[in-house]
Amino acid sequence: MNERSHYRSAGVDVTAGEEAVRRIQPWAQHTFRPEVIGGLGGFAGLFRLPQGVTDPVLVAGCDGVGTKLAIAEALGSWETVGIDLVAMCVNDIVTVGAQPLFFLDYIATGRLDPEAIERVVASMSRALSQIQTALLGGEMAEMPGFYPVGRMDLAGFAVGVVARDQILDGSAVQPGDWLIGLPSSGLHANGYALVRRILVEQGLRYDDVVPGIGLLGEVLLTPTRLYVHALQEALRIGGVHAAAHLTGGGWQGNLPRVLPQNCCAHVQRTAWEVPQLFWKLSEWGGINTEEMFATFNMGIGMVLLVDAQAAEAIMVRLADSGEEPVMLGQVEKGPRGIRWEE
Amino acid sequence: MNERSHYRSAGVDVTAGEEAVRRIQPWAQHTFRPEVIGGLGGFAGLFRLPQGVTDPVLVAGCDGVGTKLAIAEALGSWETVGIDLVAMCVNDIVTVGAQPLFFLDYIATGRLDPEAIERVVASMSRALSQIQTALLGGEMAEMPGFYPVGRMDLAGFAVGVVARDQILDGSAVQPGDWLIGLPSSGLHANGYALVRRILVEQGLRYDDVVPGIGLLGEVLLTPTRLYVHALQEALRIGGVHAAAHLTGGGWQGNLPRVLPQNCCAHVQRTAWEVPQLFWKLSEWGGINTEEMFATFNMGIGMVLLVDAQAAEAIMVRLADSGEEPVMLGQVEKGPRGIRWEE
Numbered sequence: 001m002n003e004r005s006h007y008r009s010a011g012v013d014v015t016a017g018e019e020a021v022r023r024i025q026p027w028a029q030h031t032f033r034p035e036v037i038g039g040l041g042g043f044a045g046l047f048r049l050p051q052g053v054t055d056p057v058l059v060a061g062c063d064g065v066g067t068k069l070a071i072a073e074a075l076g077s078w079e080t081v082g083i084d085l086v087a088m089c090v091n092d093i094v095t096v097g098a099q100p101l102f103f104l105d106y107i108a109t110g111r112l113d114p115e116a117i118e119r120v121v122a123s124m125s126r127a128l129s130q131i132q133t134a135l136l137g138g139e140m141a142e143m144p145g146f147y148p149v150g151r152m153d154l155a156g157f158a159v160g161v162v163a164r165d166q167i168l169d170g171s172a173v174q175p176g177d178w179l180i181g182l183p184s185s186g187l188h189a190n191g192y193a194l195v196r197r198i199l200v201e202q203g204l205r206y207d208d209v210v211p212g213i214g215l216l217g218e219v220l221l222t223p224t225r226l227y228v229h230a231l232q233e234a235l236r237i238g239g240v241h242a243a244a245h246l247t248g249g250g251w252q253g254n255l256p257r258v259l260p261q262n263c264c265a266h267v268q269r270t271a272w273e274v275p276q277l278f279w280k281l282s283e284w285g286g287i288n289t290e291e292m293f294a295t296f297n298m299g300i301g302m303v304l305l306v307d308a309q310a311a312e313a314i315m316v317r318l319a320d321s322g323e324e325p326v327m328l329g330q331v332e333k334g335p336r337g338i339r340w341e342e
Numbered sequence: 343m344n345e346r347s348h349y350r351s352a353g354v355d356v357t358a359g360e361e362a363v364r365r366i367q368p369w370a371q372h373t374f375r376p377e378v379i380g381g382l383g384g385f386a387g388l389f390r391l392p393q394g395v396t397d398p399v400l401v402a403g404c405d406g407v408g409t410k411l412a413i414a415e416a417l418g419s420w421e422t423v424g425i426d427l428v429a430m431c432v433n434d435i436v437t438v439g440a441q442p443l444f445f446l447d448y449i450a451t452g453r454l455d456p457e458a459i460e461r462v463v464a465s466m467s468r469a470l471s472q473i474q475t476a477l478l479g480g481e482m483a484e485m486p487g488f489y490p491v492g493r494m495d496l497a498g499f500a501v502g503v504v505a506r507d508q509i510l511d512g513s514a515v516q517p518g519d520w521l522i523g524l525p526s527s528g529l530h531a532n533g534y535a536l537v538r539r540i541l542v543e544q545g546l547r548y549d550d551v552v553p554g555i556g557l558l559g560e561v562l563l564t565p566t567r568l569y570v571h572a573l574q575e576a577l578r579i580g581g582v583h584a585a586a587h588l589t590g591g592g593w594q595g596n597l598p599r600v601l602p603q604n605c606c607a608h609v610q611r612t613a614w615e616v617p618q619l620f621w622k623l624s625e626w627g628g629i630n631t632e633e634m635f636a637t638f639n640m641g642i643g644m645v646l647l648v649d650a651q652a653a654e655a656i657m658v659r660l661a662d663s664g665e666e667p668v669m670l671g672q673v674e675k676g677p678r679g680i681r682w683e684e
Contacts, residue, residue: 006629007637010539037399038511041599043437043587044403048506049391057379058400061386062446062499064483095385104404106448106497139404139497144535146409146495153488155448155481157404157499164390169380193486197352245385257383287348295349 011144016112020140023118027125028135035101036134045136047102047159055164059098062157063088063247067192068221073151075206075217078116081154082123083223084189088247089158090131091224091302094231095243095258097168098160103128105138106155110147112140120152123223131228133158170258170305172241175333178311179265180234180318181326184301186277188224190248191296195220198285212276219277227302233321239310244303252294255303256337264334265303268341272326274299293340305331353486358454362482365460369467370477377443378476387478389444389501397506401440404499405430405589409534410563415493417548417559420458423496424465425565426531430589431500432473433566433644436573437585437600439510440502444478445470448497452489454482462494465565473570475500512600512647514583517675520653521607522576522660523668526643528619530566532590533637537562540627554618561619569644575663581652586645594636597645598679606676607645610683614668616641635682647673 007014025040032039037046049056065084072081082105090100105124107117117140128135147153187195199205199216206217213219227245234240242258255265278299282292292298306314311327318325329341349356367382374381379388391398407426414423424447432442447466449459459482470477489495529537541547541558548559555561569587576582584600597607620641624634634640648656653669660667671683 006627006633007536010536012535037506037509042511043434043599044401044440046438046504046509047400047402049398049400056391058389058391058443058501059386060389060444060446060478060499060501062448062479062481064448064450064481066483067485067488069485070488092385096388098386101400102402104402104499106404106406106499108406108495108497136402137404139406141406141408142535143409143411143495145538146412146493151488153450153485153495155450155497157402157446157448159400159402159501162388164379167379167388169384193354193484194349194352196487257385285348291348 012142013112016114017140017142020112020114020117023114024121027121030125031128031133031135033132033134036136047134047136050161053161053163056161057164057167059093059096059160059162061089061092062155063092064155065189067196068189069152069154070196071206071217071220077221078119079123080221080223082120083127085154085156086124086127087224087226088189089156090133091227091245093158093160094228095245096162097166097235098162100131100133100158100160100228102134102136102159104136104157107152108141108143108147109152110144111149112142127226131226168240168242170242170260173258173260173263173305173331175263175331176308177241177305177331178308179267179328179330180304180306180315181272181300181328182227182230182302183324184297184299185225186219186222186275188297188301194295195281198281202284210280213280225301229321230318230323233317234304234314237310237314237317239307239314240304241307242305246297246301246303250293250295250297251338258305259336261336262333263331264337264339265329266332266339266341267329271328272299303328354484355454358456359482359484362454362456362459365456366463369463372467373470373475373477375474375476378478389476389478392503395503395505398503399506399509401435401438401502401504403431403434404497405434406497407531409538410531411494411496412538413548413559413562419563420461421465422563422565424462425469427496427498428466428469429566429568430531431498432475433569433587435500435502436570437587438504439508439577440504442473442475442500442502442570444476444501446478446499447480449494450483450485450489451494452486453491454484469568473568510582510584512584512602515600515602515605515647515673517605517673518650519583519647519673520650521609521670521672522646522648522657523614523642523670524569524572524644525666526639526641527567528561528564530639530643536637537623540623544626552622555622567643571663572660572665575659576646576656579652579656579659581649581656582646583649584647588639588643588645592635592637592639593680600647601678603678604675605673606679606681607671608674608681608683609671613670614641645670
């Protein structure tokens with residue numbers, strides 16, 4: 001019995017690990033930028049800092065996909081969760097004005113399935129290629145007994161850079177700033193423990209088709225949108241004071257985070273149409289509107305707080321670049337928080 | 343029913359999350375360096391690049407602790423796995439000559455236990471403080487149903503910096519270089535699936551005391567050593583051509599990675615005393631010596647490949663700094679690999 005078979009009898013498949021590495025390498029290489037030094041296979045990933053950023057500040061974010069992964073597992077559908085992973089991380093780092101540089105992933109599983117791993121990494125690679133971000137490395141952990149066969153957890157880690165005097169720290173936010181919303185693609189990757197409980201209680205299955213919503217499994221696996229390009233477009237115009245990524249905790253949990261103490265976000269709920277999925281969840285779960293807005297993104301994944309002078313130009317630029325920006329309301333004086341207008 | 347209780351009934355405890363955040367914040371702040379901008383609580387962590395590094399190259403590594411976590415879980419002992427997590431990541435990035443800057447962690451669990459989370463983060467914080475590395479952020483994911491209650495998975499991400507002309511890429515390695523070994527503290531965080539299977543087969547329990555080894559659970563949870571200071575000491579002398587972190591795959595899987603094609607590592611097995619634990623595992627598992635060296639670190643966690651001219655001075659400097667460096671052998675001409683001398 002050699003080392004591999006010893007390890008295999010303990011539930012760790014070295015050959016599968018090698019096959020998985022062979023399968024994912026081209027997907028990583030596909031994302032490489034000229035700054036990547038030395039390729040894969042070293043103990044660490046190397047990335048040369050881009051020239052021309054004055055007083056560079058590194059910006060880092062870490063996130064997972066949560067129990068959205070349980071739906072991917074139930075459906076054996078691994079084509080989109082890698083997009084979620086990338087988006088959850090990079091959408092966080094762009095809120096401070098950073099340009100994403102590279103990404104690393106952690107994949108943990110009960111039994112290495114090279115094909116499933118490849119599908120996950122391919123989906124990360126597609127998302128990363130879109131935003132010129134390198135997949136610089138990662139860890140693939142086979143943990144027999146710790147995870148059931150077929151289960152995968154994912155963690156992602158994104159690093160970007162911003163010039164120190166370009167950091168969006170919210171300090172410039174002032175009454176009169178416009179609130180510009182960028183539509184989400186659905187739930188993104190938050191609130192799934194609650195969503196799954198609601199479905200169970202309602203006796204709904206992922207292969208059910210719900211009128212006005214569609215095939216449940218497909219709708220629930222819709223990948224998180226990437227806001228990198230939209231932020232870049234807005235930053236080119238100038239006048240962006242802050243950005244809030246509406247993730248766990250929904251509106252209440254995220255929008256006030258970028259407001260100064262004496263500023264309130266005055267938001268018109270009629271400014272956009274909340275997708276049917278959210279209202280159905282509200283109805284099924286008996287969750288009132290206020291609670292819904294404190295849990296989910298309700299159709300808006302990112303809010304930009306921009307100078308009133310620049311707002312119109314930013315709206316136009318975003319629309320020209322294919323976004324569908326929504327004028328949500330304005331910042332006004334008042335206790336830090338959200339003031340809803342029906 | 344408010345949002346929190348809705349979420350709690352779905353298995354997500356928002357209050358526990360807040361308590362966990364409150365408990366871990368001081369531990370993170372304890373690691374902060376002057377380069378950290380803005381503190382915790384933002385969407386991303388910000389870290390000003392240190393001045394004075396010419397043509398800076400960012401170095402990133404990602405790792406987990408593997409099924410060593412199953413032992414921590416079985417014993418409810420969360421005081422050391424955070425050290426493992428930090429060490430597994432930073433030991434990787436220092437192999438290319440990087441100075442660690444910051445670290446992020448991902449903690450996933452079935453039910454948030456603020457006290458257990460605090461113990462894990464406190465152990466990370468202690469390790470990070472030792473090596474002047476900031477805990478810049480992280481993600482705490484409560485995933486009911488996905489993880490059993492009491493289970494925690496950990497992933498870590500470390501970022502460092504190195505001047506481009508100071509990268510240790512192994513290209514300078516040449517015949518005549520000395521191989522200097524730095525002792526490990528035990529298994530570090532590799533091979534635990536195999537170790538656990540062996541223990542089960544032998545009917546051994548974590549609270550068994552094995553003569554010559556000690557209390558099994560304690561020995562198996564001995565945290566991974568940090569090699570950051572040792573590397574820094576050696577780099578100050580100069581003449582370091584490469585470093586190999588002996589992790590998964592043991593000697594065979596890691597030492598050849600830093601050798602040029604025409605170079606072979608000639609290692610004397612008698613140069614150091616392999617700790618009893620490894621021989622016991624070999625005996626219990628019926629694993630021969632060759633296989634052991636291709637799976638475990640066998641008592642040496644890091645190997646430095648250094649210029650013969652500098653080797654003596656590096657050995658002295660390491661010893662002066664409290665290390666116990668071992669002269670393992672030398673690089674010689676030959677097919678890339680390890681040539682063992684008994």
